[in-house]
Amino acid sequence: MNHTYTAATLEARDIACIRDDRTLFDKLSFTLEAGQAVLVEGRNGSGKTSLLRILCGIRQPDEGTIHWNGGDIYRLATGYNAATAWVGHKDGIKLELSAEENLVFARSLGTPSGLEISDALEAMELGGFDDVIAINLSAGQKRRLALARLLVTRSPLWILDEPFTSLDTHGISLIENMINIHLADGGMLAVTSHHPVGLDSADITRINLSE
Template identity: 55%
Template sequence: MPQPSTHILEGINLSCIRDDRILFENLSFSLTAGQTLLLEGKNGSGKTSLLRILCGFREADEGQILWCGEAVEDSQYHADMAYVGHLDGVKKELTVLENLKVSLALGTQGTYSIQQALVRVQLSGYDDALVQTLSAGQKRRLSLARLLITHNILWILDEPFTSLDKQGIILIETLMTEHCANGGMIVLTSHHDIVLPDVSLQRIQLS
């Protein structure tokens, strides 16, 4: 019988200062398997800055991030985490298939094969299309396929609904619900009001 996931992400007393402006300070949270953390706040309030700190792209000015009780740098954190930012993390000079093969080579095989993921995100038939020829919404769908083909416990998503049509929004809400039901966890920013009735949702409001 599979053991329940015991993964836990903790932010402890995090602070971020930009150009002498305090974006947030003493910010703490604790996220366990199956949960989603939604960062809310107006433009410029620091949501992306917090995500970038969680990804390790920059350090917090104060505070600590723990993964399963250990400092992230001493843990499996970066192998367990996947980030989809504004730029989708795809190489525009490569084809759809080549991009997914690169992602797979850099990660651990997830539950979906490349072809299964392309069907799921409604990009089947686009294998040989250069990414630069895809629409913005299709690029976003490709970035979702990356999440499906590799095994990652923590998804960090910056405005994942951007450019998606109504079906795309439903798709990502479904994928997020499934990820959490399978013991995954998600931290995201969104200006879109998300509907995840079966997910334990925490919110942090940045001002």
């Protein structure tokens, strides 16, 4: 992981999210640049996940626009998808496939980082689980397998929804370490978490949706 990313900018301009006639948030603006992180906070149901889904382009904002290097992400479409990696509530791994098969597939859906799959599993402390069918992994191991996707593909912008769910303290520090390397490399991060996220970078924008 010695690569550095080319500088890029993500900019949200006055975005709003309305769900079932309820305004979750509006007039939300922020800018994210290389090496910076945005930490989304708020109570349950305050729209944290909705905001992240809007940022990765699954959902459209009800108002406002999101720009990647100055271009609207809906115009960029697949070009923007190449720059992002998303790990949501659902792990996005197939339980009937082995750990290795899951990552081979994930790699084909992005830009390969050049890191071997066995090395990525090793880094997530899943070494030796290559051929294990994912259904036989524990919840924490599944989560780490889902996060291993971030290592086999090369995406400057990581969008993570509660990445620490079902991880133990050791697993959490593993992921924090991975995130810190990513940010030091000039990567970007948008994250929600109920746990405090231990980030080295001072460049953290906090957005509290409950205020």
